[in-house]
Amino acid sequence: MNLSSCIWRWIIILLNFSLQRSPLRPVVCLSYRQLGYLTVEPVFLIDSMRKTVFLIGSNLTVTCHVHICEKRSKIILDLNNEAVKDWKEVNCSTAIFNLTNVRMPQSYMLCKLKNRHVTRIVSGLDLHGGLPPHKPRNVTCETTRASAFIDCSWKSGAKTYLSTTYNVSVYRGNRTQVHLNQTQEAEEITIPRRIVDGNTKYQLIITAYNHFGASQSDPFMLCEKDIVIPDTPHILHIEFENSSTAAVLKWNTSDYSVTLRSYIRLLTDSGSWEARETTELSEGLMRVDDLRPLTEYEFQIRTCNSTSGLTTSSKRPSCSRWSSSVMGRSPGKGPSQELHVWRTFSSQLMVIVLWKPPHPDDYSGVVQEYKIFFDQKEAATSPATSSQRSVMIPAEVQALSVSAVTSYGSTPAADVPLTHSGVSGPVLRELAPAANGSAVLVSWSWPGNKHWSTSGGELRHYVVEWISVPVTQLQWNKLDKDQNSTSITGLTAGVRYNISVYAVTTGGVSAPSSSLVYSKEQRPVSGPILLVLVHESRRILIQWDKLPVDQRRGFVINYTLYVQSLDSNHTTLRVVVSGSGPRQMWLDCPDGTLALQLTASTSAGEGPGGSQIVSQPAAPVAGLVIVVVFIITLFIAITANLMCWSCVRERIKHRCLSWGPAWLVENLPKPENSNAIRLLEQDRGERFLFSSDSDPLLSPISLISWEERDDVRVSPLSEHFSNFIDEL
Structure with missing residues (x-):
């Protein structure tokens, strides 16, 4: 074995081991593998494309052959990483797999040999599916007057996933003579104009070819005079x-x-x-x-x-x-529409000018500032973020003008009338809150039609104002003169709004027509403050204050008074009072101590009770004490006046001395032991005897006047008492 064979053997072993751990898509040709090979039927081998192709939708039979028979091994086939289950084993070296209705244009197969310990790749194969060509359609041809060529084009139809060629043929009359026969892959062709006569009709036929068949277009009638554009x-x-x-x-x-x-x-x-x-x-x-x-x-x-x-x-x-x-x-667009403007007065010469920004579709760029004019002179400017401005104006000025300055121009000046037309405002109809509780439908009527005019001038437009109570920021809308209703949105449930409608005419602004409304009523959040003015036996006078507007959350339709007796029976009295009536009333009630509480109700229901107060009737003894004190005071006053008289004062003085105790006067004799008494008794012939406690001997009696008696000295205590009487 030479060196190159050893190197290739080691490369194959490493690749095989790598594919066992992480299978990869095989390349088209795996001829270097020595374990076996794959065959597929029916397929077509296109040498020019170096592809094995099959007709999409056909059934394929795949045979996997292994060179060495291994009885304890199993041959398996994966199609696009999924195991093929329809198979049968021919022998230990061959297995047949059936693929039904293969629809994927691009597929790959991998045959493997699997035993208990290891899985080895036998061979792999790429499959390419295709379809026969569809009939070319939408054939058109055209040329210009001065052009030397005719340009024709067509549409190929559905995708075939295979390379398609087109044969273009031009026939004269009954196809007896061919003037052109050209094959190409593009879907358009340029035909020399010289091969056709101006008044002769030809047939143009497009034929599409690929490995699975051919398809021919409908004949296109080619006549030079009809295709000149x-x-x-x-x-x-x-x-x-x-x-x-x-x-x-x-x-x-x-x-x-x-x-x-x-x-x-x-x-x-x-x-x-x-x-x-x-x-x-x-x-x-x-x-x-x-x-x-x-x-x-x-x-x-x-x-x-x-x-x-x-x-x-x-x-x-x-x-x-x-x-x-x-x-x-295109350049930027300058605004073309007037601003919506309005005004309100903060004093006789101070006007708050209100405006809405221009509609974004009416201009391009950005708003730079707003300008306010009167008498064709600039009065004030405001930044682009503002929507109102206070302006001091002379009394003779009857109108202001407002304009927005943008990157590409200014809006036309919009007039703000300051004068009053002297006519009454539009007639408000019933305000209708929406079901969702965030909007109110406002409608009104104005005498006559849009051309109607009075001394107030011709109608120009309407303005609808609304502001929440307690007062927040004023909101408003300008409406066309042909409009007699609008929907005010973005309202809050439980908040009261004051809605006003103005008619703006050529003569000025009408008086407002106003009404209060809730977009949705809710229960009050608290109860009224209750006061007891008078509490008598079995009768009581009470008074209560109105709830603050932000606590009502609706129109108060009635008040409910709960009176509970705090004695042993604890009886409760419930009294309903109209919300539009007086807020003071006499009420018959049980005797004794009472607990009282008041609630307010709107159309949404009854709110919580206010602070509970306890009251009891005034005690009866109090009146008697007052009478006694009055009598005593009157007696003292009369007595003090009487003491001013000297004669009366002297009598009182002596009366008091006679009423005083025995120690008031020194050595006052006892009447029964008086010698005078005894002398009187002696005159009757009776004899008397002196005793140890008898009066002293009588001294000579002398007569003195009343004036001298005043100088008679008495004991110090008697003198002090006498002075006290004099002071009285």
């Missing part, structure tokens, strides 16, 4: 007009005819050709409308003897070929 035109120049939505094309052709019409198609970034109507300005000059700004266009033009050229896929002989493409980019 106009010369191909040329685009000389493209110019975009001031508006970027139109382009003017200048073109010419060597074949001028009064019957010719020109057609244009253009290609944009969408990748498809689009036919366009044109306006012929003059001979060789046409305009294309409805272009998009800042867009790259590719233009082509052709001429036709009829209107058939409108179809871009049409290649009828009556139309020329499409010209060479000419590129052009």
Whole structure:
């Protein structure tokens, strides 16, 4: 064994080991393998293509032969990495596999020899499927007046997965004389014009061939005068007009005819050709409308003897070929529509001007700023991000103008009327909330038709305003004068909105017609604050405040008062009060201490209760105490006035001394032991005896006046008491 044989043996062993661990797709020719070979029937070997081909959809029989018989081994076949299950073993060295209805154009087979320990590759084979050619169709031929050739083309039909050749034959009359017999692979052919006569009809037949058969087209009647088409035109120049939505094309052709019409198609970034109507300005000059700004266009033009050229896929002989493409980019588009503008007043001379940005389809580029004018003078400017501006204006100014400045021009000035027309606003109909709770349908009526006019002027348009309560940012829309309804969207359920409609006329702005509405009512989020003004026995006077608007979340249709007695029986009273009535009422109630709570209800239901309050009636003793205190106060007042009289004061003084205790006056005698009493008794003839506790001896009695009696000294305590009485 030479060196080269050893090297090849080791290469085969390594490849075999590698394929056992990770099977790879085999190459077309595996002749170097020595374990065996594969055969397939029915197949065809195409030497020029170096392929083994079969007819798609046929049944194939594959035989795997192994050179060395190994009884403990098994022959298996994989088709596209899947094991073939329909097989039978002929002997230890041969197995037959059946493949049914093979549809895949490209397949590969791998025969393997498998034993307990190892799997080895025997051989592999690539299969190529194909189909017979279909009949060529859509045969067309055309030439120009000055051309020396006739160009013919056709469509091949369905894919065959095999190389197909075409034989082109031209017959005169009954096919007795062949003028052309040419074979090629392309689906078009150029025929010399000299082989046909101008007024003679010929038959053109296309025959397609491949390994599985042939197919012939229907005869095409070839007559020179019928296949002559106009010369191909040329685009000389493209110019975009001031508006970027139109382009003017200048073109010419060597074949001028009064019957010719020109057609244009253009290609944009969408990748498809689009036919366009044109306006012929003059001979060789046409305009294309409805272009998009800042867009790259590719233009082509052709001429036709009829209107058939409108179809871009049409290649009828009556139309020329499409010209060479000419590129052009449309410029930016300046805005052409007025802004929607409105205003509101913050003071007598301060106006808040409102506007909406221009529609994106009306201009190209970006908005740079907004300008506000009055009396043809610029009053203020605002950045592109703003939508309103406060402007101080003189009292005599009756209108403002607003314009948006873009990269490619400014919008026409839009007038903002500041005067009032003096007429009432449109008549609002019932506002209808949408079912989804985020929109409200607003409709109105305006006297007469769109041509109706009054002293307020002719109707120009309407403006609808809406703002949530509590107040947030004002929102508005401008509507055409022929419109009498609109849908306000983007509203929030449970939020109250004030909607107003204005009529803008040539005489100014009408008064608003306004109404409050909820897009969807919800239950209140809290209860009203309740106060008890008077609580009597079995009767109570209560008062409550309105709920804040943001807590109502709907129109309050009624209030419900819950009164619970806190005595032993705990009876509960429920009273429903209309939401539109007074918020103060007398209520008959049980006696004793009461717990009261109030709720509010909307069309969506009853809300939670407010803070509970406890009240009890005033105690009866309180009135008696008041009366007693009043009487005592009155008595003290009268007494104080009486003490101002001296005679009365003296009598009170002596009365008090006589009522005082014994120690008030020094050595006051006891009446029963008085000597005067005894003398009186002596006069009656009775004898008396002096005792140890008798009065002292009588001193001479002298008469004194009342004035002198005032100077009689008494004991210090009596004097202090007397002074006290004097002060009273």
